[in-house]
Amino acid sequence: MASPRWHGALAVLDEVRRTPGITRAALAQRLGLSSGTVTELTARLRGLSLLGETPAPAVGRGRPTTVLTPHPDGPAVLAVDLRHEDWRCAVAGLDGNPRMIAAARHADRSPDRVRDEIGQAVRRTAGGLGDRLRAVAVSVAGTVRGGHVVQASTLGWGPVDLSPLGPPGLPMLVENDARLAGVAEARGGAAAGSSTALHVTVEVGLGGCLTVDGRPVRGATGAGGEFGHLPFGDRALRCPCGAAGCWDLMVDGRALARHLGEPAPADPRTYAAAVLARPDPAAGAAVAAAATALGTGVAGLVNALDPGVVTLGGLAAPLRAAAATAFTTAFTGGLMSFRRPDPPPVRDAVLGDDGALHGAAALALDAVLTGEMLDAWARRTGG
Template structure:
């Protein structure tokens, strides 16, 4: 080898170029070889070399693009290789679980869903493990990561606390026996936020705040595409800010959590003085009753929307996002009581933010947000130098 290290440097630059192309293709920002040259500023020769290497590695497939009526040499479409790498993404929610096989670019190739009839961790994980095993048997060595979304605080492969499922220190690494298949665990609201920034209504935003109300409230601040998860993975547990009644105890063990003021438990308590055993079902009942004209339900929806709006205003003051995205029950609250939410949101903002407050937008991804976000973290693992090197050496 040349003592200057030039061969090594050249190889690193080639890998960097290939990863750049793969990430742009995965993000939907390029679709043809012509776009590759113009968007990435590559020469035609470099584009040919990169796509040839990716094709030989079963990462990219090329086919003739349909004619567009323009003069000049026809271009080719860049597509995920039909034998390329995949992720097996898992979404564990409060009432259901989903396992999906996803290819480069985000297309779902296979999907299995089940209901959670017992919240015992071993029962839920046994059912999910069977589904994962079946998909791994079907797709084999092409699956390169097992990202998992769960409604709790994640640290490594463990959920250290999921208050509403009553899980403590549950290891999700047991979902596979394959030591070469990394299990990548994340909080559901965090992953929903990642999905919104990469594939949803926050696409392109440099600083975005995402909030998801399900059973409780969670979220994440995403800066330049990366979630701010904190020192131990607990960043984004906004539902446990003390925005609620300090006399009310939360399932997390604290008192006065915002959680207790904004989900289905709050709606049922305010509308009908009920303690909701199933907060999601209770939320839907109250929202439906409000839409039908029930006065108590309407008042409850307004009150909860105001509690949500005040909290969002406080977070905007503290975090200064470009925009706020919401999912889960939050989208229903905004649709049912937009004026109550907006009045509370704006009144909670410091003066300079009120001039042009960050817009609050409903999710474009709906219930699939956390699953899509999980798949994104799987491809973040694959689309690295070590991930591509391992794929080529498989």
């Protein structure tokens, strides 16, 4: 619960996060507050280095107003993106816009080595930001339950504790990358404006997230959203997750290689991108089979979850584009008939490779923008 002291301030900061550059007049209207109240609130937030305020360009003969932005010396969060081949580190202010500050390919993927390398970058950044740094969020290409990596098969990891990466005393979040990308698409991407949104992404296997009002649905233990392990596949195929018949195995580079009678690729993502670019009929048939599996499964999720919008990330978007008829036939055919006249739009994700970083910054900022955290920030600035 926000302490009453910060109630109005948090509402203002939420609106500025949603619409950086919003005018003070528009803010007052959106919050249903008098211009006097908004003037008081913004002055207080400016004094606390939370908001910046500049005169808006004059429009017509209306009363002059100002534009509100995150303060350049305001709180910052650190977002880390730990992927199959590399890691990246970015800093974001209250606008949630990640600014890349460090990146490297994995020299080797042992958890100790990866933790060491990222840990050094985090400590360097924390040192530079000082007490402006208020939270850290790590995106992982793996299954995360309750803030712990339980399995990351593309990294060759079992359970790995990433909590030592966070500077002591700061909120530290660890989340699945597809889930974070879904959060980012729901808040400021292709699903913005839809209260219930489904994100589906294909990299190595398939992941995704259902978001409600921009928040991920995590399940009872936090490991929800493992859509790739729905049994939409061939029961004769055993998935590295331990289950049989996973959808994961039907939509990615491993599926394409099987259809083409080629050996299982060491790097299924690069392999899939190469097959998508091939002009030969055999490649086209393999792509159509994978697009059919994708469309069928997305229809099943739409039947089950009833999203207002579906977004496709990673290779899912080019896979659909390369075999649009196969995808659409499978998607429409898989929908319950009452849904067919008005199915949810299936859109390509717009944040691309940076979706998980945007989502990590967003959830880290959620943790920062609470009454308790603002109390601590105000004590820091003597407010």
